Amino acid sequence: MVNTKKPIEVLSSMLVVAMLFELFTSMSFLNIGNVKAQSQTVLLISDDRFFADADMDIPAIQTFLEQQPGVLKLHKVKIGDETQSTATVIMANVEYHNISPRVLLTLLEFKSGILSMLEPSEMQLQYPMGRIDPGLAGVSLQVDWAARELVRGFNEEYLKPLQFTDGISIALPDDVNRASYAVYRLLSLDATYGEWQALTTAKATSGFTEMYQQYWAIAPTYTAPTTLNAASGVSGYNPFLIEPFHGPHSINSYFDHEYPDYSTNGSTVIFTGQRGSYSYDGHDAIDYGLNYENVYASAAGTVTFAGGSTNYCWVTGKNETALVVTIQHSNGHKTSYWHLNRIDVSVGQSVSQDQQIAQSGSTGCSTGPHLHFSVRRNVGGTYRNTDPYGWDGNYTEPCTQNFTCAASDYLFFRPDTTPPTTSSALSGTVGENGWYKSDVQVTLSAVDNSGGSGVSQTQYKIDSGTWQTYSVPFPVSTDGSHTVYYKSVDVAGNMEIEKSTPINIDSVAPTGSLVIQNGSAETYSTTVELNTQGNDSTSGIVVARFRDAGQVTWSIWYAPNFTLWQLIGSHGQTASVEAQFKDYAGNVSVVYSDTIVINLYPARPSSSHYLLQSSTFGAAGMQVNSSQYILNGTAGQPTIIGHMESSNYKLDSGYWAMIKTQDLIHPSVTSITRVNSNPTSAPSVTFTVTFSEPVAGVDSTDFSLTTTGDISGASVTGVTGGPTDYTIVVNTGSGPGTIRLDVVDDDTIADLVDHPLGGIGMGNGNFAGGEAYNMARSYLYLPLVIWLELPVPVNDK
Incomplete structure (x- = not known):
């Protein structure tokens, strides 16, 4: 937020001079010559407040300037072919150097009082940061110089002595933080030790901090929570970017994962974790080889900067103006597109992903047409550089340890051309044979492919009904056979091919x-x-x-x-x-x-005179050989086990009872044994399957193979023999492990009176307890050679 309090009065030079002697003699935190620095110093600004603020943009800066008495709110600067406001100039340098605009604005007032001065001198307007150099005249170049020096100071060694124009050198204490050191160093440039001492003591030890806090109503010494700190390595962002161009293009320069702030240390660490002389040392972005081609928004967002940025170019030694577009995204990231030949959007405009925003070029500090693409992440309220290609090194990303970057995640996703996948889950009282015995609750679940656009909608219908949008599980409650149809579509418009799930319900007993x-x-x-x-x-x-x-x-x-x-x-x-x-x-x-x-003894007609014909069988099973018998009396009643023998016989009418028997035993598998030697490496092996009685209907579909280890491609290739013992041939496939033959009962195997294996119902006769073969085979390993070819670099910035 911007504070609307009365602007700070600038300390008069007389007050500074009056304080010099006392301050010079009382400074215990600085030392000259061979005297070591003390262990304490003043914290001017924390490292977390040093970088670009997430809540500051051109309108916010302009609002702040309009609340100040000075003339900068109306001041205009010529940048290339356009005229920019001071707020735009400040933001351009923020985009380039990633320094907090609050720090830059506070320094403008601290160094020259230009924010509060109603009628600044020409010298103050030309050199508001105090750098007297005709080549750096004007607000834009002065701010660029200060921001560049702040970045350099942030990345210097902590104990690197400060050099003054009068030959004096001092070292700051060991415990000074990097951001405070950068401010101390900036204030020391082009100053004698006495001038710097008076300035830093009279203002920096209290005035800079107080000025910052009064202007912005926040403490400059704020430190972000550890969980948000860039050095904590916190990561896990989902991919949301597309590459900002169409067609294949090479990477000319990589993101330096050690110091992505244009400071150099003689090597570059790229996203693979490899260190080498890759192009180029200190690079804070990715350079693509685009030769005056259209540039597209990498993600949807709002344009926060679109215009020129004039900065000192280390390649040409001149001040060059680059065209740049910056887009703020809703997930705390912003992307910048540099060295453009043409800009097609304006500040405040909302853009969609893949919308054309510019044409690539070679404006600014560039040696050839290309696109400089940078990504920054909001970490604890300030922006840090990050590599959209992530970090694949097997050690901690270096720049997260020195506060120059946010932990890098792979942020690109490929255009989503894959439809989502929907699955169904049924709940109810499960019956047999795929039937339910109650109402069925249907739950649909849809997921999109990894890195996809996400599921937009799921639809369903029951039988020939109308399509409905799915939101919660729904019931199917009518007895009978039904089909539920369903499909999903993702945000990118990819429609899934219609799927179906059969549902059979019978809730009524027979x-x-x-x-x-x-x-x-x-x-x-x-x-x-x-x-x-x-x-x-x-x-x-x-x-x-x-x-x-x-x-x-x-x-x-x-x-x-x-x-x-x-x-x-x-x-x-x-x-x-x-x-x-x-x-x-x-x-x-x-x-x-x-x-x-x-009734085992029913009443039967009898007679005292019957003729038994020859060649019939008697009651005891013996053949009668006489043509005439006289049967008298009633002895020899029939029983269920035959006929009683007696000297007197009674012949009953009707036929002899026939006692029937019924086969009530269902067949089963008694064993599955190996035929070949074990272990083996043979391409095929044989099993013997023995049934409890003769059976028919045995074929290869009645068997399955259970394997362990790395067996693949095994199959049943032949079934012979029977009716009790069957021979099964198995192709052993490839790889080591074990192979066991199992019987899968599908009621196609039956005995001679059609009793199915194990009884009626599939699975009753399953058998999985047989012997297994141990396949003693080993792998064949082949070497893999990978060639890495890196692109030719193009200098940038």
Whole structure:
């Protein structure tokens, strides 16, 4: 914020002179000659207040100047082909040097009083920073000189002595911070020791700090919290930039990750962590080889600077004017585009990502057409340089340790051409065979690709209904088979191909009926026929199960309609059988029952005179060889185990009872064993699969392979043999590890009376306990050679 308090009165020269002797003799924090510096000094400004302020732009600077009595609020400066306000000139130097405009404005008043002076002299207007050099006359060049010297001072050694024009050299104490040292150093340039001593003691030890705080209503000694400090290495920003050009272009100069502020130390550290003579030492941005081509906004934002910036050029030794555009982004970053040939936007304009903003060129301190692209991040209220290509070094990024940069993250994302991906999750009472036995809640989740534009919207519809926008989970509550369709679109407009999820709901239990022996009132045998009829209008009847009344345990599930059943009971008892039906969804019916009387000795017609024809079989199973028998008496009643033998026989009407038996045992897998030696490296191996009884329907789809290690490409290639023992051939693929053959029951394997493996229902006969082969194989390693070719540098700034 800008303080509206009355501007500070400038100390008169008489007051300064009057204080000289006392101040000179009382200064304990500075020493001359061979005397060491003391351990304390005054903190003029913290390192966190030294760099460009995030809340200061051209309008804010102009508002501050208009609140001061001086003439700078109306002062205009010729910059190239345009006329700029003092606020614009100040901001241009802020964009170039990344020095706080609050520091520069305070120094203008501190050095010359020009902010508060109603009628400054021509000398004060020409040299407001006190640098008397015709080549640096004017507000723009004076501010450029001061900002450049502040940057140099910030990066000098702490104990580098200050040199004065009268030959005196002093060293500041060890504990002076970098920003305060830079201000002390600036005030020492072109001054004798006595002049500097009077200036710094009379003003800098109290006046500069007080002036800064009164102007800006904030303490210049503020230090950002550690979590926001650039040196803390805090990072993690998501990519949000696109490259500011179209088509492929090379990088001519890299960001120096050691001192990205144009100070030099003889080498450059690039984003890979490599140190070398890359172009170029001290570079604070990325230079792209654009030859008078269109420049585009790297991200959406607001233009905060668009115009010329006149600065001293170390290449030509002259003051050169560069055209520059700066865009402020909503996530605390700003991007700058330098050396432009033409500017297509204006200050305050909102721009979208990839909007054309300028044409590249070679204005300012440049040796050829290119684009100088810089990114700065708001760290604790001030901007720090950062490399948009991130930091891939295996050690701490150097410039985060010396306060010259913010921790670098990779900030570029590629144009989003990939649609989002939507998945569905269903919740409800799960039944069998993919059916639910209750309403189903559908939850949709959509994600965009990494670095994408983000999911914009998800839509869905149920069956042939209308598309709806998804916001919260929704129910599907009608019995039957349904399909939920869904798709998502991202912010970039990429539409996902429509997906679908089937939902089968059967919440109603089946009904049925049970009849014993076709409805007969009694049975002459304990083996009876059970006639059943199940009904289910949704998923359909699958199986039925039975038990004798009073028993707890049910039988296995049988195919419905007809089943032979062995009754529990004896002659004369009434037997009761119970049945339940299960539909395809797994719903089980209520219990149904029927009864029948067991009559093992029914009344049968008899006669005292019957003729037995020859070649028939007698009651004991022996053939009758006579053509005539007279049977008298009633001995030899029939039983369920045959016919009693007696000297007298009774011949009953009807046929001999036939006792039937039923196969109630389902087949199973008893073992899976290796045939070949183990371990092995053979390209194929053989297993033997043994079943509990003869079966049919065995093929390669009934098997799966379980592998460990790095096995890949293994498959079942042949099935032979049977009906009890089958031979399975397996291609072992590649890589070391183990291979085990498993049986996957899908109800296609059955015995000779069609009983499926393990019983009705897929998975009942699964087998995964067989022997495994150990594949003793090793890898083949090949060397990888990578060539790195760096571009030819182009000097910048």
